[in-house]
Amino acid sequence: MFAIFVLFVISLADLTLQAEWTYNQEYQWPGVCNVGKQQSPINIMTNEAVVDTHQVHIRGPLVFRGYNDVPLYAVNNGHTLKWSGVADGPAPILQGGPLRGNYTFLQFHFHWLSEHAIDGMKYPLEVHMVHIKTGLTLDEALLRSDGLAVVGVMFMVRNGYDSGRALEEIIPMVPYLGDSSQNKTEVQRIDVSRLLSHQPQSYYTYHGSLTTPMCQEVVTWIVMDKPVYITPEQYKMFTKVDVGGDFNYRSLQHPNGRVVYRSIASCASILLPTVPGTLLSLLSCLSTTLAAGVNKGIGIVLNVKRKIFGDTAKKCIKLN
Numbered sequence: 645m646f647a648i649f650v651l652f653v654i655s656l657a658d659l660t661l662q663a664e665w666t667y668n669q670e671y672q673w674p675g676v677c678n679v680g681k682q683q684s685p686i687n688i689m690t691n692e693a694v695v696d697t698h699q700v701h702i703r704g705p706l707v708f709r710g711y712n713d714v715p716l717y718a719v720n721n722g723h724t725l726k727w728s729g730v731a732d733g734p735a736p737i738l739q740g741g742p743l744r745g746n747y748t749f750l751q752f753h754f755h756w757l758s759e760h761a762i763d764g765m766k767y768p769l770e771v772h773m774v775h776i777k778t779g780l781t782l783d784e785a786l787l788r789s790d791g792l793a794v795v796g797v798m799f800m801v802r803n804g805y806d807s808g809r810a811l812e813e814i815i816p817m818v819p820y821l822g823d824s825s826q827n828k829t830e831v832q833r834i835d836v837s838r839l840l841s842h843q844p845q846s847y848y849t850y851h852g853s854l855t856t857p858m859c860q861e862v863v864t865w866i867v868m869d870k871p872v873y874i875t876p877e878q879y880k881m882f883t884k885v886d887v888g889g890d891f892n893y894r895s896l897q898h899p900n901g902r903v904v905y906r907s908i909a910s911c912a913s914i915l916l917p918t919v920p921g922t923l924l925s926l927l928s929c930l931s932t933t934l935a936a937g938v939n940k941g942i943g944i945v946l947n948v949k950r951k952i953f954g955d956t957a958k959k960c961i962k963l964n
């Protein structure tokens with residue numbers, strides 16, 4: 645039982661002044677793009693991110709409902725490739741984590757290179773899954789600081805086991821989207837959950853803006869910290885698409901003192917490479933318990949982490 649797409653919120657096309665702005669002239673972007681103090685994307689510094697162990701900001705796990713089978717059509721809007729929901733189709737719902745209430749999925753689109761950076765590192769590709777606060781019209785959402793929620797997922801390129809599965813369903817549509825003069829594709833049912841990180845509870849979150857004009861500061865950003873792997877051939881197909889220039893990412897914006905929160909799961913998984921398997925599952929199990937709202941064990945878990953992992957764990961918990 646999912647919400648229904650409403651025609652006027654199908655896409656964010658109306659948000660942007662199509663073809664009237666370019667990525668190599670950002671200084672001319674209208675709206676609050678050049679004067680806002682909560683702009684996106686940003687460079688996320690992991691050591692400065694706050695772990696919300698008392699669950700004031702991140703109150704529980706993110707919940708994704710209905711992402712497995714979504715009817716979508718694709719379009720090249722001159723700035724990106726975008727897959728949008730159809731009117732009256734079933735719309736996935738996102739809730740939990742830093743979000744208050746439900747958010748209805750609208751569309752996903754890509755940036756190459758990535759827009760966000762993590763510890764100064766950019767990725768070849770980033771997908772943005774755009775959601776609107778359920779029940780609001782687009783006009784209403786653009787006037788509220790909590791109007792939109794965007795999930796960002798990073799992609800890395802490599803040949804190997806499981807590489808390419810995430811984009812398997814949508815890549816065949818890309819050749820039909822060479823430039824913006826082409827029409828939208830036929831509607832296809834797509835498993836949007838494939839685009840999510842394998843550890844969707846491991847993420848950073850902060851308040852920011854749309855990364856295209858008018859750059860409204862109405863977005864709860866959820867940036868997953870575990871990348872998804874795609875093949876070199878898949879990546880090459882994106883780079884051949886005409887989006888008005890060689891790239892389609894906005895430059896990094898000043899954080900202006902904003903707090904970036906990180907989920908407890910991201911704090912646990914940062915230690916992955918050095919931790920024996922059993923201990924690891926114990927910790928992730930405990931973290932899940934914490935995320936579910938049990939405050940009692942926090943001190944114990946943190947002490948365990950502190951003892952075992954030393955400095956890394958300290959950095960992860962220093963701002964409790």
Ligand SMILES: [Zn+2]
Nearest residue numbers: 753755772855
């Ligand atoms: Zn985007």
